[in-house]
Amino acid sequence: MSSLQELFTRRVVLMTGKGGVGRSSLTAALATQAQRKGVRVLICDIGDDPNDYSPLARHFGRDRFTAAPTLVAPGIHGVVLLARSGQELFLKSVLRSGTLARAALSSDALRRLLSAGPSFKEMGVFFQLLTLLRAKLPSGEPEHSLVLIDMPATGHTLSLTGLPELLLRLVPRGPIAAALREGQSYLNDPKLGAAWVVAIPETLPVSECLELLEGLQKTGMPTGGVLMNRVPVDPFSAAERSALQSPLERINPLGAEGFRRPVLARREIARLRAGTKLPIIELPELAHGAALISGLADVLEKEGRTS
Numbered sequence: 001m002s003s004l005q006e007l008f009t010r011r012v013v014l015m016t017g018k019g020g021v022g023r024s025s026l027t028a029a030l031a032t033q034a035q036r037k038g039v040r041v042l043i044c045d046i047g048d049d050p051n052d053y054s055p056l057a058r059h060f061g062r063d064r065f066t067a068a069p070t071l072v073a074p075g076i077h078g079v080v081l082l083a084r085s086g087q088e089l090f091l092k093s094v095l096r097s098g099t100l101a102r103a104a105l106s107s108d109a110l111r112r113l114l115s116a117g118p119s120f121k122e123m124g125v126f127f128q129l130l131t132l133l134r135a136k137l138p139s140g141e142p143e144h145s146l147v148l149i150d151m152p153a154t155g156h157t158l159s160l161t162g163l164p165e166l167l168l169r170l171v172p173r174g175p176i177a178a179a180l181r182e183g184q185s186y187l188n189d190p191k192l193g194a195a196w197v198v199a200i201p202e203t204l205p206v207s208e209c210l211e212l213l214e215g216l217q218k219t220g221m222p223t224g225g226v227l228m229n230r231v232p233v234d235p236f237s238a239a240e241r242s243a244l245q246s247p248l249e250r251i252n253p254l255g256a257e258g259f260r261r262p263v264l265a266r267r268e269i270a271r272l273r274a275g276t277k278l279p280i281i282e283l284p285e286l287a288h289g290a291a292l293i294s295g296l297a298d299v300l301e302k303e304g305r306t307s
């Protein structure tokens with residue numbers, strides 16, 4: 001099975017990478033692709049404010065997703081994971097009664113947890129994710145066979161993947177620890193969880209991609225591969241290139257920059273290949289507009305069969 005086909009057999013996939021490289025577009029394209037394969041896919045945004053505008057939801061004709069999963073296209077559900085609602089869900093579920101909740105809130109363990117500050121925010125997202133992964137259909141099958149998450153930024157991804165280990169050091173026992181271990185059992189099992197890094201073939205994004213791959217490994221998060229997006233198509237052969245190079249530089253230096261772009265892109269992809277053994281799937285620069293997502297989904301479909 002190709003690495004891309006494997007992506008569709010996972011329970012949870014984190015789409016991560018530097019801002020602007022195409023995480024949201026590829027999340028939408030992969031969801032389309034998953035739906036074509038009959039996978040019950042849930043796409044997730046991670047947000048702070050329920051009123052925030054979502055570029056991912058935009059691909060499905062909406063301004064934003066809601067805090068409960070809703071059908072956004074045939075076979076595709078969408079949801080926004082909000083730290084606050086996740087925290088509430090967490091406290092309600094872990095501490096079943098009000099008396100217990102009060103007792104827990106005065107416990108040392110929970111006080112230590114709350115004082116971990118920003119981690120508690122990630123904990124909200126983490127717990128909501130766990131709830132979605134646990135949800136079952138009446139048949140007993142998972143309600144969302146694939147949970148595909150459009151991660152906000154590199155730092156957030158590592159905070160989320162590193163969260164269980166960090167918090168388990170503070171709270172090694174009890175219901176909180178059990179929830180953390182259960183979440184880990186999805187995220188850190190290479191059969192169930194994967195992170196895919198999206199990058200573009202330019203110097204900084206490739207450097208950041210290599211750093212992110214290292215960070216993911218440190219937090220025990222299995223990595224599926226790299227989606228190298230917006231690879232420029234080179235219309236010239238090597239012979240044409242050498243013939244055109246110097247006249248172009250003389251006549252039109254600005255044009256020469258565009259002329260060099262495909263060559264620089266190849267160089268950056270080679271640098272990435274030298275730095276990782278993971279599969280690198282190339283996606284071309286396509287025309288912007290309504291057909292972008294279906295265009296990307298078509299390329300992913302072909303790649304899935306060959307790579």
Ligand SMILES: Nc1ncnc2c1ncn2[C@@H]1O[C@H](COP(=O)(O)OP(=O)(O)O)[C@@H](O)[C@H]1O
Nearest residue numbers: 019020021022023024025026055230284285286
């Ligand atoms: N393969 C592609 N070809 C052309 N444009 C693309 C491609 N992938 C993404 N884009 C464009 O790049 C911009 C950033 O993409 P987006 O998915 O929003 O990135 P991110 O979610 O990583 O910030 C958008 O305008 C999108 O239309």
Ligand SMILES: [Mg+2]
Nearest residue numbers: 023024055056
């Ligand atoms: Mg985005």
